[in-house]
Amino acid sequence: MSRLYRMPSLGSDMEAGTLIEWVRQPGDRLAKGDVIAVIETQKGAIEVEVFHDAVMGRPLIQVGDKVPVGSPMAELEDASAAPALRPATGIPATHAPEPGPAVAEAGTRTSERIADQAGHRIGHRAGTGTAAQRRRASPAARRLADARGIALDAIEGSGPRGAVVLADVHAATGTTPTTEAASPPRGHLDLAAMRQAIAAAMSRSKREIPHYYLSHDIDLTAATDWLTARNAQLPPDQRLLLGALLIKAVALSLDKFPELNGFDRDGHFEPAQGVHIGCATAIRGGGLVAPALHDADQLQLPTLMTRLRDLVGRVRSGGLRASELSDPTITVSSLGERGVDRLYGIIYPPQVAIVGFGTPALRPWVQDGQVVPRNIVTATLSADHRHSDGHRGALFLARVGQRLQEPDTL
Amino acid sequence: MTRDEIKTIALQELIGVAADLAGETIPGDAQLRDEFDLDSMDILNWVSALHKRLGVDIPELDYPRLVSLDATADYLLERL
Known part of the structure; x- marks a missing residue:
């Protein structure tokens, strides 16, 4: 049985969200509360979680797509039946993680959850690290890179598990926080959109x-x-x-x-x-x-x-x-x-x-x-x-x- | 450590705790709370970072002295 992961509502003032990245990939096991994707809303880039244990299935929208609240974003497979179902999802082989790493990931996820509960975060928006995936980066680095028009893939990451952090973006652009021109790196925090959200609510x-x-x-x-x-x-x-x-x-x-x-x-x-x-x-x-x-x-x-x-x-x-x-x-x-x-x-x-x-x-x-x-x-x-x-x-x-x-x- | 070096560190740590200020030009004499909208959480995070970086104890009673980058550099120079 597959279920659908839908664009969640993050408040009565939210009508739609834009997919920024899939944090998890088809075949990944997800525990209740795990972050599956990052979406852009009027309140900035938000990590969205799954509400029950599941296995990530086929994505139904692409990065950059803006869809209304309630629209299907991805299929979710039953956690218990997952291994048998995975080949049937029609995902290209390059995206299907091998069983080994997927099991190894589970431990990492658990430790991240525990760290979260203790009020700490390990890195930002963790991906699972296959080359085909979107680049790991801190939100601030992502915004700054966007603002500068630099592809994250072109930057060498020095953060946890190779994540691109703010300093890397600065290094790549030859700027430092003290010398760069005044242009607030706010890419994903659209203050005009936030104003509209506040106005509506x-x-x-x-x-x-x-x-x-x-x-x-x-x-x-x-x-x-x-x-x-x-x-x-x-x-x-x-x-x-x-x-x-x-x-x-x-x-x-x-x-x-x-x-x-x-x-x-x-x-x-x-x-x-x-x-x-x-x-x-x-x-x-x-x-x-x-x-x-x-x-x-x-x-x-x-x-x-x-x-x-x-x-x-x-x-x-x-x-x-x-x-x-x-x-x-x-x-x-x-x-x-x-x-x-x-x-x-x-x-x-x-x-x-x-x-x-x-x-x-x-x-x-x-x-x-x-x-x-x-x-x-x-x-x-x-x-x-x-x-x-x-x-x-x-x-x-x-x-x-x-x-x-x-x-x-x- | 010279006053200029301390001032540079103070700025780096300020950007570190208020990343959204990266890119702003912050004059040495600018009133940080009023002109850059630093709140008590920002100040506390900044003081924590300066404490870690420089090993300087900054009691809460002295927070009002950290009004600008210049004033902060002067204060830290005294305490180092």
Whole structure:
């Protein structure tokens, strides 16, 4: 039995995607969650995964083809029946991997998955290394090469397993980051297209979702004192950002408020199975993406911070996973250090809530009858009135504030 | 190590953590946070990279001194 791998939807605003590369080849075994291809969307180049164990079958579209969401991209063969089926797929012999390497690959894949789960990535968009395949390259290198009009095949790769990395492209073009002309290497991150995607999603949200808005000032002094003391004892790569605490406080507070964590499905609420926080991440030059930090409520702060760094890095340099775009169950948007007092979020459909944090600042605060300067952040909640009420939303925001008073329990 | 060498390293590591700035011309006195939109995550990643490359301890309290490439070079020169 063969099934079809279809162009996945990476959000309600996505209509079509363009195939950039097949990461796997016909005959390759795929475990659930393995990356099969890279597609270009309005949110940049995204790695798309398979949803069940299978064996890659015949590709139905070619690199460069743009197809609507739901269109067949490739055949997937049953994982158990695969070896017998492979010759029948009509793939030219040069593309069919020998059984030996395919088995050997399995170990590598497993280690990559484990590394992924630990918040690390081994290389970028791993291919399986036959000569007939597309060249391995980091997303940044691919973009830069595109921007310079250089074929990746013409560049010698010095990265993992011969992958072309940014430095190789620089070497090939005789440029270095310090001397080249100002032309941002953004090939696959089309900011105009991203603007359209944001416009579509936000227009739909404002048209369809009856938002209600709540605002709550939270004293962050305990949290920032704790953070400062902790970070002072640690090397930079182990330090935490306040943003990680805010995300964790929101994630933990959702356990008693399931009506804020989930999806609107044609007017009905579908509670989410896990807490996957969409972390709104701005892109220099404009645009933003809010990919999922999976199971944020379960992660210890150092792990959460590592994942957040990895996620933000991949928003800006490429290599987001499809699941990271489609999985968020609620969004958190923080203005960070250089912003204003508060932000009023617009819900990203089909989610039903978004939490906003303004820029923390020293403000006068009444404590024990005295006016004292404290570090205050204004948290906001925008939520879908079809699925929750202001009373519950207010209790939720208050709980976030309470959690932040005990940073060592986050 | 001279100040110029340190400044070059600071720039290399900045591009290393903010690859999308590759190709930008970054004047030595440019205010990095405002003019190049560096956020706290960028600064932390940059400080981590400088720490690894140069072995310099950069406490969080000193982050505000890393306002430009020039200021960063001066600061690192003091700490080396």
